[in-house]
Amino acid sequence: MSQSFHVPLMADLAAQGEKPDVLFWVGCAGSFDQRAQRITKAFAKILHHTGVKFAVLGLEETCTGDPARRAGNEFLYQMQALTNIATLNAYEITKIVTACPHCFNTLKNEYPELGGNYEVMHHTQLLQQLINEGRLKLKDGGAFKGKRITYHDSCYLGRANGIYEVPRQVLEALDAELVEMKRCKSRGLCCGAGGAQMFKEDEPGNKHVNMERTEDVLQSKAQVVAAACPFCNTMLTDGVKYNDKQDEVQVLDIAEIIAQAADLV
Amino acid sequence: MLQQIIFIAVLAVVGYIVWKKARQIYQSISMGKPENRTDQPEQRLKNMLLLAFGQKKMFRNLTPAFLHLCVYVAFVITQIELIEIITDGVFGVHRFFRPFLGGFYTFIISFIEVLSVLALVATLAFLSRRNLLRLPRFTMKELAGWPMKDANLILIGEIVLITGIFSMNTADMQLHQGEYGFLVSGMLMPLLSGFSETSLHVIERFGWWLHILTVFGFLLYLPYSKHLHIVLAFPNAYFADLSNTKGKMTNMPRITQEINLMLNPSAATDAPPPAENERFGAKDIQDLSWKSLLDAYACTECGRCTAACPANITGKMLSPRKIMMATRDRMEDIAKAKEQNGPDFDDGKTLLHDYITPEELRACTTCNACVEECPVSISPLNIILELRRCLILEESNSPDEWNKMFNGVESNGAVWQLPAEQRLTWIQELEQK
Numbered sequence: 122m123s124q125s126f127h128v129p130l131m132a133d134l135a136a137q138g139e140k141p142d143v144l145f146w147v148g149c150a151g152s153f154d155q156r157a158q159r160i161t162k163a164f165a166k167i168l169h170h171t172g173v174k175f176a177v178l179g180l181e182e183t184c185t186g187d188p189a190r191r192a193g194n195e196f197l198y199q200m201q202a203l204t205n206i207a208t209l210n211a212y213e214i215t216k217i218v219t220a221c222p223h224c225f226n227t228l229k230n231e232y233p234e235l236g237g238n239y240e241v242m243h244h245t246q247l248l249q250q251l252i253n254e255g256r257l258k259l260k261d262g263g264a265f266k267g268k269r270i271t272y273h274d275s276c277y278l279g280r281a282n283g284i285y286e287v288p289r290q291v292l293e294a295l296d297a298e299l300v301e302m303k304r305c306k307s308r309g310l311c312c313g314a315g316g317a318q319m320f321k322e323d324e325p326g327n328k329h330v331n332m333e334r335t336e337d338v339l340q341s342k343a344q345v346v347a348a349a350c351p352f353c354n355t356m357l358t359d360g361v362k363y364n365d366k367q368d369e370v371q372v373l374d375i376a377e378i379i380a381q382a383a384d385l386v
Numbered sequence: 387m388l389q390q391i392i393f394i395a396v397l398a399v400v401g402y403i404v405w406k407k408a409r410q411i412y413q414s415i416s417m418g419k420p421e422n423r424t425d426q427p428e429q430r431l432k433n434m435l436l437l438a439f440g441q442k443k444m445f446r447n448l449t450p451a452f453l454h455l456c457v458y459v460a461f462v463i464t465q466i467e468l469i470e471i472i473t474d475g476v477f478g479v480h481r482f483f484r485p486f487l488g489g490f491y492t493f494i495i496s497f498i499e500v501l502s503v504l505a506l507v508a509t510l511a512f513l514s515r516r517n518l519l520r521l522p523r524f525t526m527k528e529l530a531g532w533p534m535k536d537a538n539l540i541l542i543g544e545i546v547l548i549t550g551i552f553s554m555n556t557a558d559m560q561l562h563q564g565e566y567g568f569l570v571s572g573m574l575m576p577l578l579s580g581f582s583e584t585s586l587h588v589i590e591r592f593g594w595w596l597h598i599l600t601v602f603g604f605l606l607y608l609p610y611s612k613h614l615h616i617v618l619a620f621p622n623a624y625f626a627d628l629s630n631t632k633g634k635m636t637n638m639p640r641i642t643q644e645i646n647l648m649l650n651p652s653a654a655t656d657a658p659p660p661a662e663n664e665r666f667g668a669k670d671i672q673d674l675s676w677k678s679l680l681d682a683y684a685c686t687e688c689g690r691c692t693a694a695c696p697a698n699i700t701g702k703m704l705s706p707r708k709i710m711m712a713t714r715d716r717m718e719d720i721a722k723a724k725e726q727n728g729p730d731f732d733d734g735k736t737l738l739h740d741y742i743t744p745e746e747l748r749a750c751t752t753c754n755a756c757v758e759e760c761p762v763s764i765s766p767l768n769i770i771l772e773l774r775r776c777l778i779l780e781e782s783n784s785p786d787e788w789n790k791m792f793n794g795v796e797s798n799g800a801v802w803q804l805p806a807e808q809r810l811t812w813i814q815e816l817e818q819k
Contacts, residue, residue: 150801189795280755311755
């Protein structure tokens, strides 16, 4: 039951004197990366379908500065942060949801010191809330019935912010078989993208980190890897393809899984 | 009387040397930048009791946790006997506590003996884990040479210590026909049956001196060893980062100041002048927080961090444990050089480049696995990120690919060099459907 709908821009809403309940912070990956755009669309559909009054910044959104900061470029990070905070504060934003754990961590934990105080949610937290409130209903015996699914912990959601259970609880709403990889939760292995590694070649070594993690995925014999981060998604997709297993193992974001299970795609 | 004089002299010399070294370590840690870690004292105390005293995080790995617990409990409880040994030594008395405690004394010493047996078993297990089983985290390249010897030396010292206790107690039991009623040495008595009273006295004295001299040796050696953690794990857990948001990096208010000056030059007068020689990020010891320096001295080189590090697992040069070891080595080298050449001496070296290379730093994914694993709340990540800041902000030392990413963010507000208008692509696609 896919249909087109209007995605409200914050500037338009403000011009009409309206305020959204929540601002959807799309992030660079969600905006520019073709694979991640599908996650963005799936989540936007869920927001629209469940009647959450949301808006996006559109062209007024810029990088949070996370990769620059982790690379060591504090100057560029703060330029970004101060610009974004000025935009967000001008619109009197109070609540933000994002599908990127890196944006989530920066907005939630690092912007307050520079004057940006918002209630920040990761999209899995909002999904859990919508499911718990009964606003988002999954179809019985949906696309994932009986499928073997494993969840890959994002470092910036898990260890960085202590969010381990929420994404798992969202997946429990599916009638699927959830399995854990040997390294999971606080021991979860990084996908290899964090700390601005996404934007450069690996340092010399004997393996790529995403290949090491893909071995965990394959060992779990899962048919679906649920990711909660667009960068983890890219890394694991590459790893699965490299092993020529793309027909057996699907890498999907939790928002995509839930959108499919709710028949919104 | 002679023994008494020798004992007091040894005690005084050991005390002086240990005090001097402790002062140097305190001064080394004080070289670090100030950072407030004294808020929420109740929470901090709780953290110390759980992590250091209660060894909570050790229990992420059950086998080493149990073995370590044996040695740790034996070590803590044996302090009671140590107090008695020192009292006996200073005042020339024998088993000073016994008349006061009676039956309870027998219980305590027997308890210590049982714990000592457990500690002996654990020590042998530790030795075999390092030298026979050769567990991966004990055979990595940063442990080659001295660090590996350091670990083995301490374990052997442990065995000597336990040998001392049992020689002393068993000979003493034999001398008094088992009247003390100690549990384990009571069982060992047949080993010394038929020895003359003189030999038994010699064995008892030998055990006594062996034990206390090993303890003194241990004290002198501790500040140079990974075993300093038995002391510093406690303050390190107390001053740990209490937030449960490990993902938050420390802020740099001076950068905010610079940006504000840039955007609004008239505000220049409001800003406090920067401290002399203050760097952006860390190049050497004095640029790091004092807590990072305490971290380095509290590190016991167990390697749980490195074993969990994705970069290390995939063969990169980075090892979080080595980051901590290099930081401590640098502090020790500075202290040594200053002692030899005066307090203003500069050896021309820095932590960044001479001890830790950019290649190591650039392999970090900031995944926090090392921080999560550390049983005593050390953060190798803080040091890595501060050194990375120096590379970029002070030395403009950055891989080309990162420069491209920086350019993208600066010019289009995006991490890729794509036109900003493409931010709307997904919206257009959704709306056209």
